[in-house]
Amino acid sequence: xxxxxxxxxxxxxxxxxxxxxxxxxxxxxxxxxxxxxxxxxxxxxxxxxxxxxxxxxxxxxxxxxxxxxxxxxxxxxxxxxxxxxxxxxxxxxxxxxxxxxxxxxxxxxxxxxxxxxxxxxxxxxxxxxxxxxxxxxxxxxxxxxxxxxxxxxxxxxxxxxxxxxxxxxxxxxxxxxxxxxxxxxxxxxxxxxxxxxxxxxxxxxxxxxxxxxxxxxxxxxxxxxxxxxxxxxxxxxxxxxxxxxxxxxxxxxxxxxxxxxxxxxxxxxxxxxxxxxxxxxxxxxxxxxxxxxxxxxxxxxxxxxxxxxxxxxxxxxxxxxxxxxxxxxxxxxxxxxxxxxxxxxxxxxxxxxxxxxxxxxxxxxxxxxxxxxxxxxxxxxxxxxxxxxxxxxxxxxxxxxxxxxxxxxxxxxxxxxxxxxxxxxxxxxxxxxxxxxxxxxxxxxxxxxxxxxxxxxxxxxxxxxxxxxxxxxxxxxxxxxxxxxxxxxxxxxxxxxxxxxxxxxxxxxxxxxxxxxxxxxxxxxxxxxxxxxxxxx
Numbered sequence: 012x013x014x015x016x017x018x019x020x021x022x023x024x025x026x027x028x029x030x031x032x033x034x035x036x037x038x039x040x041x042x043x044x045x046x047x048x049x050x051x052x053x054x055x056x057x058x059x060x061x062x063x064x065x066x067x068x069x070x071x072x073x074x075x076x077x078x079x080x081x082x083x084x085x086x087x088x089x090x091x092x093x094x095x096x097x098x099x100x101x102x103x104x105x106x107x108x109x110x111x112x113x114x115x116x117x118x119x120x121x122x123x124x125x126x127x128x129x130x131x132x133x134x135x136x137x138x139x140x141x142x143x144x145x146x147x148x149x150x151x152x153x154x155x156x157x158x159x160x161x162x163x164x165x166x167x168x169x170x171x172x173x174x175x176x177x178x179x180x181x182x183x184x185x186x187x188x189x190x191x192x193x194x195x196x197x198x199x200x201x202x203x204x205x206x207x208x209x210x211x212x213x214x215x216x217x218x219x220x221x222x223x224x225x226x227x228x229x230x231x232x233x234x235x236x237x238x239x240x241x242x243x244x245x246x247x248x249x250x251x252x253x254x255x256x257x258x259x260x261x262x263x264x265x266x267x268x269x270x271x272x273x274x275x276x277x278x279x280x281x282x283x284x285x286x287x288x289x290x291x292x293x294x295x296x297x298x299x300x301x302x303x304x305x306x307x308x309x310x311x312x313x314x315x316x317x318x319x320x321x322x323x324x325x326x327x328x329x330x331x332x333x334x335x336x337x338x339x340x341x342x343x344x345x346x347x348x349x350x351x352x353x354x355x356x357x358x359x360x361x362x363x364x365x366x367x368x369x370x371x372x373x374x375x376x377x378x379x380x381x382x383x384x385x386x387x388x389x390x391x392x393x394x395x396x397x398x399x400x401x402x403x404x405x406x407x408x409x410x411x412x413x414x415x416x417x418x419x420x421x422x423x424x425x426x427x428x429x430x431x432x433x434x435x436x437x438x439x440x441x442x443x444x445x446x447x448x449x450x451x452x453x454x455x456x457x458x459x460x461x462x463x464x465x466x467x468x469x470x471x472x473x474x475x476x477x478x479x480x481x482x483x484x485x486x487x488x489x490x491x492x493x494x495x496x497x498x499x500x501x502x503x504x505x506x507x508x509x510x511x512x513x514x515x516x517x518x519x520x521x522x523x524x525x526x527x528x529x530x531x532x533x534x535x536x537x538x539x540x541x542x543x544x545x546x547x548x
Contacts, residue, residue, distance in 0.1 A: 054081040057156040059097060065151045072148035073099045078141050080156045086454040087162025087414040087546035089130045094141055096123045096152075104144045110137030110158070119143075128454070130548060133286045134160040134414050162414025162546060163208040163282035164289055165407045167334035167380030170353050170362040171201045173212070174264075174276035186218065186271035187264070192231060195276060198260030207257045209282040209417050209543075211378050213364060214264065215250040215275040219243050223268015228421065229256040231263045238421040238540040239267060240463055242510040248366045252376040252514040254461050254542055256417040257281075277362040279378045280334060280407075282415050288333045289411030290545045292404065292459040292518040295338070295478060295500035296326040299389075299401035302342075311343065311396035312389070319355055320401065323385025328406045332381055336405035336516055338502055339389075340374040341367040341397050348393020355382030359390050367397070372504045374400075374474075376514040378407075402500040405459065405516050413458040417543040421463070424539045428468075438468060438534035439527065444495065445537050448484040449523040455546040460519060464527065465512040465538040466505050473531015474501040475513075479520025486522070495526055505535070514542075 059077040079095040096103065100121040107115045109129045117125065131137065140155040174181035174195050181200075182193045198205045216225050222244045226236030243249045255262050264274055299306035299320055307318045322328055322335050341350050349363035365375035379387045391397050425447055430436045439445045449460070466475055476498035486492040503513035519525055529535050 054083050054093075055156055055158060056081050057154050062152050062154045066149060073101055073145050073150045075099065076143065076145060076150050076152045078143055078152055078154040080139070080141060080154055082139060082156050082158045084161035085128055087416050088132075088134060088160055088412070088548045089128055089454045090139070090158050090160070091126060091128045092139060094125045094127070096143055098122050098143070098145065101145045101147050104146070106142045108140045108142070110139050130454075131160060132548065133412065134162045134164055135285050159284050160414070161416055163284050164287035164414055165280050165282050165334065166287045167280045167378070167407065168201070168203065168278050169357060169380060170277050170279050170351070170360040172275070172277050172362055173197065173200055174274060176273045177218070181276070186273050187266045188271050189266060189269050191266050193264045193274060194231065194261050195264060196261055197257050197278070197281070201278060203278065203281050204283055205260060206283065207260075207281045208284055209254060209256045209415060210262065210278060211252065211254050211280040212262070213250055213252050213277045213279060213362070213375070213377065214241060215248060215363065215366065216241050216243050216272050217248040217275065218273040219245055219247060219268065219270065221245050221268060221270040223266065223270065223272065225272075225274065226265045226267055227253045227255050228263050228265065229258040229417075236265050236267060238423055238463070239465070240512060242465060242467075242512050250363065250366055250375050251512050252378065254415070254417070254514070280380070286409070288407035288409055289413040290415065290459060290516070291406050291408065291411040291413060292516065293327055293406065295402050295404050295498060297400070297500055298322070298325055298403045299399060301398045301400070306401070311398050312391040313396050314391060314394040317359070317388050317390045319386045319388050321386045322381055322403070326403050328403070329408050329410055330385065331410060332406045332408040334378055334380050334407040335387065335403060336407070337377050337379060338374055338402040338404060338500065338513075339365050339377050340372065340400040340501065340504065341365055342372040342400060344369060344371065344393060344397035345395035346393050348391065348397065350397075350399065351390045351392055352377050352379045353388055353390070354380040355384055355386035355388050357382070363392065374501060374503050374513060376516070413545040413547040415461070415543055415545055418541055421540050421542050424462070424541050426538045427536045438536045439529040440534050441529060441532045444526040444528040446480055446487070447525045447527065447539060449519050449525065455548060457519060457523070458545045458547045459516055460525065460544045461542040462515045462517070463512055463540040463542060464502060464515045465510065466503065466535045467510040467538065468536045469505045469507055469509050469531070470533035471531055472506050473529065473533065473535065474504040475537070476500055476528040476530055477502045477515045477517050478526055478528070479518045480522060480524035480526045481520060482524060483522030484524055498528060501530070505531070
């Protein structure tokens, strides 16, 4: 995570996973800190020894002329270039060619250090060249650094299975041992580019003998993991969407439980440092509810039945959108099974988007490529009927330049089981909301946050809704806030005693405050981990 994007100080990290018998939520134990402190700014450097010097007869007047360049990520689209010119006392003309057709010039006198920022119109790779001219001594020096923007954009991918430890796909045909890890090759697999920056995976845990949790992370050094992506109990099959950076072509899935489990991972899209699709958050809107005949025919979807949903033009989705971010919910299923969301015009893939047991209401965040006719297809992978609910939360399209920036390491923003800087420990009351104040002091606005929300210590059935707050944090501090309207959408559902996670992509609204509504009738604890965010030029 680049420095400069922050959370107003809150609980930062998590302690060791719970011991056997627990539900497997990592518990936070860190000191308050800003989100921007979770990462470090690393420069791309071109040393002075790479300077190319051309000169005339008077070179002796400035024999050591050289340039050292350091390029830092200032935001998703912006570079901070530090130019260190080593020179004898002389008048110099410095020209920076930013690699996108624009240049910047300034003058210096002798040795000089300057910091200049430049905002690119689009993410990508740019050759930044600095030329220093000493006209008095007839010496010219040139150095160049290749800068890759920190932001990345999304390309949808037909749902494809990359990992299934039950079948030996992507890893050995064996359960992942307790506290064990699977290194999953993503770059170069299933026609995903080798230089992929991040990937959207639907990860499923199954055949669990005990309760536990799974963490999905870029590197293999975060052991034990400080956050969790999936939580499960014995015998449960649980999916969750993750968006995770890819390092050297791999991501790593860690079994934080005390017993072996099988893991499945299906790719639905990936991010690269090149122009593709930017993200645009939408106010969550219910697009389909088979119980009410909203968006499709009224009545349960038959066993192994399908139905199409026209999403192009729906709820503000632009016609040219390439993928849509949804919250897909199965409810009232008559038998165990799964739902699969996929682009129209294609055969049903051998992947799943959300898994359910008979009578269970369960939701999962999904990113679905949109078919050429502007539609997606939903399939009931059960022998018996089930109801389906779809809430639209965002879209990816070439018309949006909101680029994704991943956290260097997922970090905990809030855990209601522990004190935070602005509230004392305690569950979110029934029918009330937990507000999460954020602070965006980056060079670019934060359009949306990528979060993993988890509810635990549940005493009855309910669901969680997530939405931007209409107030600012200053409004709350001054007692001027208005009560937010209760959302009509859901991000995740739970039953008594369950610990349930789901990925949430949401805007922070005008005031960078996000609300997590407990829509149940009993208190619940809420844990929120940050995976990254989208910045708009």
